[in-house]
Amino acid sequence: MPVGPAALLALEDGTVFRGRGFGATGEAFGEAVFNTAMSGYQEVLTDPSYAGQVVAMTSPHQGNYGTNRDDAESARVRVAGFAVREASRRTSSWRSERTLGEELADAGVVGIEGIDTRRLTLRLREAGSMRCGVSTEDLDPQSLVRRTRGTPGMEGADLARTVTVAEPYEAGSLVGPSARARVPAARVAAYDFGLKRNILRLLAAAGCEVTVFPAGTPATRILADGFDGVFLSNGPGDPAATTYGVAAATGLLGKVPVFGICLGHQLLGLALDGRTYKMKFGHRGANQPVRDLVTGRVEVTRG
Amino acid sequence: MPRRTDVHRILVIGSGPIVIGQACEFDYSGTQACTVLRREGYHVSLVNPNPATIMTDPEFADATYLEPLTPESMLAVIERERPDAILPTMGGQTGLNVAVELAESGELDRLGVRLIGASLEAIHRAEDRSGFHRSMVGAGLPVPRSGTARTVEEATRVAASIGYPVIVRPSFMLGGGGSGFATEPASLAELAARSLAASPATEVLVEESLAGWKEFELEVMRDGADNAVVICSIENVDPMGVHTGDSITVAPQQTLTDREYQDMRDAALACIRAIGVETGGSNIQFAVNPQDGRRVLIEMNPRVSRSSALASKATGFPIAKVAALLAVGYRLDEIANDITGKTPAAFEPTLDYVVVKVPRFAFEKFPETDPALTSTMKSVGEVMAIGRTFKEALGKAWRSLERSGYDLGPVAGGSAEPVLSSLAVPAERRLHLVEAALAAGHSVDEIAGASGIDPWFVDQIGQVVEETLALHGRALGSISDVELREAKRVGLSDARIASLTGSTELGVRRRRDELAVAPVFKTVDTCAGEFPAVTPYHYSTYEEEDEVRPASRPRVVILGAGPNRIGQGIEFDYACVHAAYALRDAGFEAVMVNSNPETVSTDYDTSDRLYFEPVSAEDVLAVCRTERPLGVIVQLGGQTPLKLAHVLDAEGFTVLGTRPEAIDLAEDRGKFAALCAELGIPAPPHGEARDLGEARAVAARIGYPVVVRPSYVLGGRAMEIVYGEDELERFVRTAAEASPDHPVLIDRFLEGAIEVDVDAVADGADVFVGAVMEHIEEAGVHSGDSSCAIPPPTLSDEELDEVERITAVLARRLQVLGLMNLQLAVKDERIWVLEANPRASRTVPFVSKVTGVPLAKAATMVLVGRTLAELTAEGLIPSDRAHYRRLPYTSVKAAVLPFGRFPGADTVLGPEMRSTGEVMGVDREPGTALAKALVASGAALPRNGTVFVSVSNRDKRAILFPAKRLADMGFRLLATKGTAGVLRRAGIDVTKVDKVSEGTPSVIDMIEEGRVDLVINTPFGRGPRTDGYHIRTAAWQAGIPCVTTLPGVLAAIRGIEALRDGPTEPRSLQEYHELARAPSPVQGVLDLRADAEVATT
Secondary structure, three states: OOOOOOEEEOOOOOOOOEEEEEOOOOOEEEEEHHHHHHHOOOHHHHOHHEHHHHHHHOOEEEEEOOOOOOOOOOOOOOEOOEHHHHOOOOOOOOOOOOOHHHHHHHHHOEEEEEHHHHHHHHHHHHHEEEEEEEEOOOOOOOHHHHHHOOOOOOOOOOOHHHHHOOOOEEHHHHHHOOOOOOOOEEEEEEEOOOHHHHHHHHHHHHEEEEEEEEEEHHHHHEEEHHEEEEEEOOOOOOOOOOHOOOOHHHOOOOOOOEEEOOOHHHHHHHHHOOOOOOOOOOOOOEEEEEEEOOOEEEEEEEO | OOOOOOOOEEEEEEEOOOOOOEEOHHHHHHHHHHHHHHHHOOOEEEOOOOOOOOOOHHHOOEEEEEEOOOHHHHHHHHHHHHHOOEEEEOHHHHHHHHHHHHHHHHHHHHHOOOOOOHHHHHHHHHOOOHHHHHHHHHHOOOOEEEEEEEEHHHHHHHHHHHHOEEEEEEEOOOOOOOOOOEEHHHHHHHHHHHHHHHOOOOOOEEEOOOOOOEEEEEEEEOOOOOOOEEEEEEEEOOOOOOOOOOOOOEEEEOOOHHHHHHHHHHHHHHHHHOOOOOOOHHHHHHHHEEOOOOOOEEEEEEEHHHHHHHHHHHHOEEEEEEHHHOOOOHHHOOOOOOOOOOOOOOOOOOOOOEEEEEEEOHHHHHHOOOOOOOOOOOOOOOEEEEEEEEEHHHHHHHHOOOOOOOOOOOOOOOOOOHHHHOOOOOOOHHHHHHHHHHHHOOOHHHHHHOOOOHHHHHHHHHHHHHHHHHHHOHHHHHHOOOHHHHHHOOOOOOHHHHHOOOOOOHHHHHHHHHHHHOHHHHOOEEEEEOOOOOEEEEEEEEOOOOOOOOOOEEEEEEEEOOOOOOOEHHHHHHHHHHHHHHHHOOOOEEEEEEEEOOOOOOOOOOOOOEEEOOOOOHHHHHHHHHHHHEEEEEOOHHHHHHHHHHHHHHHHEEEEOOHHHHHHHOOOOHHHHHHHHHHHOOOEEEEEEEEHHHHHHHHHHHOOOOOEEEOOOOOOOOOEEEEEHHHHHHHHHHHHHHHHOOOOOEEEOOOOOOOEEEEEEEEEEEEEHHHHHHHOOOOOOOOOOOOOOEEOOOOOHHHHHHHHHHHHHHHHOOOEEEEEEEEEEEEEEEEEEEEEEOOOOOOOHHHHHHHHHHHHHHHHHOOOOOOOHHHHOOOOOOOOOOOOOOOOOOEEEEOOOOOOOOOOOOOOOOOOOOOEEEEEEOOHHHHHHHHHHHHHOOOOOOOOOOOEOOOHHHHHHOOHHHHHHHHOOOOOEOOOOOHHHHHHHOOOOOOEOOOOOHOEOOOOHHHHOOOEEEEEOOOOOOOOOOOOHHHHHHHHHHHOOOOOOOOHHHHHHHHHHHHOOOOOOOOOHHHHHHHHHOEEEOOOOOOOOHHHHHHHO
16 A cells, blocks of 8 residues: 555656655656566665666565665665565564665655556567656656656666776675685686676685776776786676776786676677677566586576 | 486376375376376376376376275286386375385385486485484584483483573374473473473483474475576465464565575575485475574475475466476476476576465364364365465455455454464464454554564555555445555455445445456466466456457356365366366367366466466456356356356356256255155155254154254255254254354255265256266265265166156256256165255266266366267267166275364264265275275275274164174174173174273273274264264274274275285276276176175074
């Protein structure tokens, strides 16, 4: 029984959803995407890859276990807006610190609940990713659709610059010391294009000592420090517009082992003269199987 | 990895009869396994003595054996079929146990048969408690802390190291005697002393108490290449302490953070690897401490389970089918997901809806027992509901249960009882108590604290309570479209909204129509909408977009039976499934509506369109409005859909089959008695009484003994046989209490009559009798609890002709279209009609299996306009109308009773049905058929030993002959004073033993000490204080067969004789049907009546 203010979500194709606002009041515009993970909304909210996007969760109940300081993937909420079937007014978890609504309100991010998120998902699946507007202020559907159409899209957007860190730092200060703190398995430089903290945790667990660098760091700076390897992180935006990232990858390739995840992986492709194009819609969730063609083993991954 | 080529012939083990804890979910899984293995080209043999299953229909396996699931009979089948491999993971715990026994005996090695799916070692690792504990600790997986102690001081030390509270249990003691909780050292010392004294080994197990912890289950699958995925997570609304089968459960889990869920997932995958389940599915259970998140692994089942059936229906991922494919060598990434057609089975399903399962109980059938929910499962069935929110799904689940007054939302007026203290003991009504507590103003935290139910679930129910309080007392006409939609979105039924607004269900439906508040249908697609679904598997919800696609062919809606319960179970699902198959074959789109996750009918493969919905008026009407069917079939799913005939008719939908008015005519006992009189068909004299005076007058008029029963109840509820005026008062009062506003019905009881059941199909002009079944127990035992045989052993051709004539006359008068079941009694050379039910019966699958004639299919074809003459011409039904009379083999159906689950329940068979399932035995030798049925039903008939006999005065003369036969076979006879005197006078050697009231050692002591192998006790009266009651309950607790009717005694003796003669070669159902088509002389007759006559002359 949503009790928040009336709210609208409009897609650029003219589809409009009526719901109730939660979190911050106001307006948000961005690219509408859906995520099929059944748990992990806090990780989604704070994942910098979602910068500039209005994320709809396909799983209907969100906020059940609240939010806490340990599960954030970055320093703050990154999504532009959040759309759910039902935001939990009551949280239940021994780790819960705040409700989902409080988390969004503090971050100034608009949420909408009570909408048919499955209808929204099928719309995006059929028509592809679309621009979207969420508002608790402009309740005129035609007006909100018109204003949504006036916003810039994701193509050509360089967003990594907006979510990266200002200064280099040691990952250990954030996620604790590496599993082999005395004699690290490797010293790794991580480019932060929108880095998720869990990646740092996993690198630490693998015994790596990681230093995180801002997205715009030139390759020469990394090479000068004599790292054993370089990691290019995930992040938001159009890889082709992330030109400094491509330049860094080009400068590093052949000189030091380099690996990337998500945007970082796409940047590597571009550096090797590949081309990127936008998929009709992204596969975001927690159930994607990937087969290792060498061993034949299948691992379930998160997209 | 391609499929295995080293295996060609596979034996699948079923789970046997429906019992509490093991229901038709194993028919669902076995049917899937058989189907997919045959499709892959394997030769499939199947053993399962449950005739009501789809899997045992002859077309699902190459060779189907309805033989008992004992190692001996399994071995006989294996010797004959010579499979390369056995798939032991489809038949529940029963199937797994018998496979283990066979493997351990070394016979499988001798015959070169291997187990596929789970190895003997893996099964042992999962099932043996200490081995399991070691494996889990070895894999680094936390399990509950525990330790053993031999002194009070040691116990105190162990408890201190574990941390309070703890459970203390005496070692090597079954049944929980001497165990208990301790919360601090003083109470522990006291408890440990008591517990040590109770333990034969002076040893106690001290274990950390998980009471109040949250319970979770994960369904995991692993393939031969060590790929493993989680198919579904399930969260129990009930805390630890309530058996998961009795718990209200939710999928997916709702209250774990992603990090905790992923850790649990990792632990589950580590567990399946540590146990070494090579391929297939496993169910892994966890407990989580809500205070600090500590997680322990409590159990794993290395097989398809009740939870995996639920997970399959909840996600759309067919676990059993995939498990069967994995067992023959495929990998998860090689198996396509049927629903998307695009993704492989290695995708973990993701849900964009909430699934709620609620168990269905039957405590009213066992009034002597404690209705508290414990770690022993007691529910007899379950419903599943799908909604977009927990609230919506819970509301649908409640109305699926068909318990009046149990719909979601507190009843107006509130409850006066102290709800918080009541909540401490989990019971069937617990969530309604939560509603009442919220309505009475208690806080979410108070209620969560009292009940152990997670506050998130309590708050969800709180939202429903707020909604009902907002509607209470409002006039329906004043409720706006926004308000009404919101009420529906929180899951309130039309009936509940009606009671809140002083309106009627019809009034609410009309108001919804006016305001255009209607549900839409969404699709279960395993992927939350990411990929298009090709399988139309739908659920209703109050949302914006409907996903039902237009159909290309005319639709027929089949209404299922809802939850299993005593009196309405798998037999009705069987008929519904056959209807779906028949309709598909005939070019219609079969549309199934049902709410039971255990069934084959709710497999998305069974029908063309599946609606997983409550079988209630509002939900069924919504489906019909969307589908616009040619017609609706209400006669196959038992009483549940039959009750909807009127409302469907009134709303303009065509009910296929017998008209609703004719259904009423048959169901109303007064009208039916008049009808019989009009047709000149004998029926027992009948009367109705509103008070004891009237009852005395009616009984005097029609003569004792009489059957007394309340109006408008099913399954023989509160029905009793009364022999004289002295007993009348008590039973009339009980009957009046069961249905207070209606008269008590009194019929003449035909004592000693032979009871007969008939299943027939009628097309309005012609009638086809599937078979006449003769009961073994005399009239007075509910037909669902009695055994019966085909061909009818003692009825003459003239009597059968008369039974068939009466069937035809009634079918024509009632204008029956489709199936009809008739119950009759034969006494004093006359045939009396007891009941006519114009619908499918429990015996339809048994008759079909025995005769090879698909009755439900024939009935379905009649419902869509075919005539019996046409079906005969096509060879679907035989032209020889006496086909069932001279089958060259005998088939016996026996009931399976759940008394073991209800300590204290009286085990005497009577007019109130209490069995949960049935088995059959088939053999050319009638006594062997009977013995097989009894063995399959779990009655461990002794081949020799000691028999205790105690019979009522009525039976004293008739017991002589059976007692003599037992004595002649070398059994030692024990009897109480009266019976012993009678036997001695007849020259039968017998030892007198004391009754309970006469001293020690009494017969009870002897039963408890295992010195008796068979108990014969025909009662002189029921009730918890009689000697007979104590004898019977002691026998059940000691696992000793106890026979409570005289024909049952004669049957048991024939069975014992057959067992002593040694086994006969088993034959498959397919071979029997071949025999039926080319009849050969009958080998003998199962004439227990002749035995009885010898006895009394």
